[in-house]
Amino acid sequence: MNTTRNQLSFAVAIALVASAATFVFDISTPRGIAAAMPYVVVMALGAWLPKPRWVVAMALVLGALTAGAYLLKPSGPHEQFGILNRILTLCGIAVTAGGVVWKLRLESRVAMERARQGELLNLGVAIVALDMAGRVSLVNRAGCELLGLPESEILGQDWVDRFVPEAERVRVHEALAQVRTSGRTLIETTINPILAKSGVREVAWYNLPRLDEEGRVIGTISSGSDVSEQARAEKALKRTYKDLADINYALDQSAIVAVTDAAGTITYVNDRFCEISKFSREELLGRNHRVINSGTHSRQFFEEMWRTIAAGKVWRGEVRNRAKDGSHYWVDTTIIPFVDDHGRPFKYLAIRSDITARKAAEQKVAEQAALARLGEMAAVVAHEVKNPLAGIGGALQIIGSRMPAGSEDRLIVNDMLDRIKTLDLMVRDLLVFARPRPLRRxxxxxxxxxxxxxxxxxxxxxxxxxxxxxxxxxxxxxxxxxxxxxxxxxxxxxxxxxxxxxxxxxxxxxxxxxxxxxxxxxxxxxxxxxxxxxxxxxxxxxxxxxxxxxxxxxxxxxxxxxxxxxxxxxxxxxxxxxxxxxxxxx
CATH class of the missing domain: 3.30.565.10 (Histidine kinase-like ATPase, C-terminal domain)
Known part of the structure; x- marks a missing residue:
């Protein structure tokens, strides 16, 4: 700011002194004498002025002095040459002023371009300019920091051969060639690795064609941001997603899975749930688990389950469910509540395993144990109970036949025979259950x-x-x-x-x-x-x-x-x- 003010004061002072001296010299000569040309020389001092408007003001002043001095001068020989001299002088002033204004504007544009280039070079992103041969012609400080090399070791290098991994070179060559030949911006940001001093870095590049004053493509200019950490995080996230997908696949293959909302409405079931329940996914979603309730368990059983999971605790138990075709199956169930920041469940994940075969095996073992006990008992019953019962029954029939029909004693005997008959049926059931005979189809x-x-x-x-x-x-x-x-x-x-x-x-x-x-x-x-x-x-x-x-x-x-x-x-x-x-x- 102070430099501009000093430059203006110095230029104005020189112009005033030069203008005054030229005017005094001019006014002292008769018409026809070529004394006006120094005004053009004085106009050249306008190059010292910092702004075009000052140049225009100086041109107007000098033009007025040129015309005014001629009118104030006394007549002299060859006056016609004096008029021509004045016209040429005014033209010279105008041309000189125009040249100075053009110079100032050009300098201003150059300064702005340099400032813009300086801003570009000082951006936090890496800037790399390549010529038509793909050699580095410009790199900013962020680009040097990204590569880990000084500017002198980067400029003039073939970018692709020196700084792009071999596996990516063909693709990067094609992308840069597309920018150079089409002259169009690559709208999509591409993520390409580069070979930096510290190792391979992932960089997101935005590529533009570089043009000269006539609009011809002279290379490319690219801005890039180091996204290595982001890329690693994305890869880690993808690995996590892959791991979760693998876990989910393994869970789907090995377990019966269902998800419900807080109200118990089914929002997800896996294929195994559909297979064992024999319901389609469409028939289950939007409904609750009452659709597979077998009626085996009491109301208190499920109330206790809901109290547990509503409190945010995991519930485990064995449940007998009913499939769509009416068949029953047993599942070992674990229900995990998902809770919000306030500890309130907002959904439930139920993981089940089919234990129908195990329950059947347990029942079979229990039945076999009972059969073993019955086998021992049946032998005793056959020898110690069945035969005496037959004898007692026969004796009572003989006694009853000797009693008068309709007598009270005969009714008592008949009741005793009914009880013996019932006992005999019980003994027969025991023997049938304990000693089953083979099927005769x-x-x-x-x-x-x-x-x-x-x-x-x-x-x-x-x-x-x-x-x-x-x-x-x-x-x-x-x-x-x-x-x-x-x-x-x-x-x-x-x-x-x-x-x-x-x-x-x-x-x-x-x-x-x-x-x-x-x-x-x-x-x-x-x-x-x-x-x-x-x-x-x-x-x-x-x-x-x-x-x-x-x-x-x-x-x-x-x-x-x-x-x-x-x-x-x-x-x-x-x-x-x-x-x-x-x-x-x-």
């Missing part, structure tokens, strides 16, 4: 077998008010007719007793995919959730009188046929027994 018509079995129930005087409705498809099966009839009769008896020997039993038999599906439904009150898990266990019964072996025997017989038996409890009430057996004996 024959081909039977399923619909006829059902009708014959139903007639055994309806002919019993105790069940005259029970109606059995049968809807059975035509077709046969290779089964042990006697044992299967015993199973079906046991299920019909259970249904009739559940309705207190009064009501309607629905029997349906369908042949689907070479398997018979036989269902027996009653209109009774159903079974409590606590008892449902134990119904197939030996010696467990919900009846006032009974051995608790009927369903256990039925399960073993059906499984011996290669089928399965299960109990269901429809939402409308009652109990449904479903028996599935193959149509062939394979």
């Amino acid at each position: 024959v081909s039977v018509e399923i619909s006829q077998l059902l009708r014959d079995t139903a007639s055994l129930l309806t002919r019993n005087p105790e069940y005259t008010q029970v109606e059995v409705h049968i809807d059975a498809a035509e077709g046969g099966a290779d089964v042990d007719a006697e044992q299967l009839r015993g199973v079906l009769l046991n299920l019909l008896l259970n249904a009739a007793q559940a309705m207190n020997a009064k009501g309607r039993i629905e029997v349906q038999a369908l042949l689907r995919d070479s398997r018979w599906i036989i269902s027996i439904s009653d209109q009774g009150p159903g079974v409590s959730p606590e008892a449902r898990e134990k119904l197939f266990q030996p010696f467990f019964t919900t009846k006032h009188r009974g051995t608790g072996l009927g369903l256990a025997i039925a399960k073993r017989v059906i499984e011996g046929h290669g089928g399965r038996i299960e109990l269901q409890w429809p939402a409308g009430g009652g109990t449904r027994a479903v028996v599935t057996i193959p149509a062939s004996g394979e």
Whole structure:
């Protein structure tokens, strides 16, 4: 600022002195004398002025002095030459002033360009300019710092051969050639590695064509930022994503996974969940887990589970679920709550493993242990109870036959015979369960077998008010007719007793995919959730009188046929027994 002011003061002083001296010299000469040309020389002093407007002002002043001095001068010889001299002088002043103004503007533009270049070179990003041959013609301080080399070791170097890894050279050559030949900016930022002194660095480059004054491409200029840390972080993030994807894949392959929101609505299920539940993903999303509730567990069981996970704690347990086709499966379940900053769960992740086979094996072991105990007991019962019972029963029949018909004593004897008969049936059940006989398969018509079995129930005087409705498809099966009839009769008896020997039993038999599906439904009150898990266990019964072996025997017989038996409890009430057996004996 002070330099400009001093330069202006000095130039004005010189111009004033020169102008005054020239004017005095000019006014003292007669017209026609060529004394005006020094004004042009004085105008040349305008080159010292810092701004074009001062040059224009000086030109106007000198022009006025040139014209005014001529008018004030006395007449002289060759006056016509004086007029021509003045015209030439004014033109000289104008041309000189124009040249000085052009010079000043050019200097200003050069200064601005240098300032812009200085700013460019001092930017925090690396700047590298290449000529048409790809050699470095300019590099700023940030570029030197990025490469770790002084400017002298960078300028003149072939950029691609010296600073680009070999694997990337062809691609970088093509990109720079595209900028040079098309003259267009590469809009997309490209990330290319460079060979710096400290090693390979990842740099994000933005490439531009470099033009001369006539707009011709003379090379390229590129700005770059070191993104090595960002690139490493992105690679680490990608590795993390890959690891998570691998973990997720492994989890999907080995576990049954579901995610719900805080309200328990299913938002994600994996393929294994769909496979074991037999529901499609579309049928599960947006619903809750009640869709697979088997009814096995009590309400208190699930309330305790929800209390645990709602408190942000992990819950573990074994759950029996119901698939879409009605079959049941067991899962070992772990539910992990995801909590927000306030400790409130906002979603739940459930990881399950299929333990159906393990539960079946455990049940099988328990049954085998019970069978072992029963085998020992059966031997004792056969020798110590069954034969004496037969003797007692025969003796009572003889005594009863000698009593008058209708006498009170005879009624007591008959009641005793009924009790002995019941005890004999219990002993028979024990022997059947403890010593099962091999299957003797024959081909039977399923619909006829059902009708014959139903007639055994309806002919019993105790069940005259029970109606059995049968809807059975035509077709046969290779089964042990006697044992299967015993199973079906046991299920019909259970249904009739559940309705207190009064009501309607629905029997349906369908042949689907070479398997018979036989269902027996009653209109009774159903079974409590606590008892449902134990119904197939030996010696467990919900009846006032009974051995608790009927369903256990039925399960073993059906499984011996290669089928399965299960109990269901429809939402409308009652109990449904479903028996599935193959149509062939394979």
